[in-house]
Amino acid sequence: MSLLYGLITGILFGLIMQRSGILKYEKQIGALRLIDMTVFKVMLSAIIVGAIGIYLFKDLGVIKLSLKGTSIGAQVIGGLIFGVGWGLLGYCPGIAAGALGEGHVDALWGIIGMLFGGAVYAIIYPFMKKYIISIGSFGKISLPQILGINHWIVIIVFSILMILLFRFFEKKGL
């Protein structure tokens, strides 16, 4: 059943992403070059709606959170390294799969590269675990937790900030 849910979820994700037009190199790099913010509009809108839904159903006791642990070393250094890859390939992993579905053959080279990257990471993992991931390791923490405030306040403030950002994007034709 889990496999079927995965397939259906992926198909719906791919469908929505294709229809939104962001499975294209031009849209991804355009956003990273800060000349076409469509990708960020999609991502940030998804986060706002996602956050409202996740915390609503968490409060209702229907779902549980599944936070990834905070590691300053891992997320800063890994984040920057990922960024270099994203800037070179022009697709992130999920988008690469979708881009391939839309006909962008270069995504296939990226996917093969990702598999190679997986093998390389397994080789360097012991070093990473010992020296990088251990830096600033704080466990599975959330923003409401560390601020000591109700998550709805965080969600409302975040949503307002994003809406202001969206208005800025529209005003500037980004």
Place this chain on the structure above:
Amino acid sequence: MKNKTLNPYVAGALIGILLVLSVIVAGKYLGASTTFARGASVIEKAVGIDYSKFDYFTTKKGKYGPGSLPNWQLMYVIGIALGAFIASKVSGTFKAEVVPTMWKNKFGSSSLKRGIVAFIGGAIGLIGARLAGGCPTGHGLSGLSQLAISGFIALAFFVVGAAITARMLYRR
């Protein structure tokens, strides 16, 4: 069918709803990068490399090893390709393209050149993602929907690293 793209805010809202439904129905948050690490272990096993000598593929009861596949996320990633294919075919927007136009205008139409950079980008990207513990879907979408500190840090540095790289590539 008209080639009119879906409003980005609507698309985003739909993705957010999809995330929430996935968690409610299947108990799964969205993510993609782990699949490629697992894929690497499967390939190593298939070609006779002793994958078990790598801690990464045996740690956490083989969570990232060949025995973990097939799993929800693998089907999710395959589904994305399938969904995009179906949507593009039905809307008449499917187009086989070897070199993106923006790339071609700057770096020429050599598919080998594009392929090499794409391969390197994919490799570096996946290394960074696994180190960070996720990609924009895992940390950005799933992480930030949960207001995770790890998500805020990861997404910020994903974008900083990528923006600098894209700017350098397309300088002048």
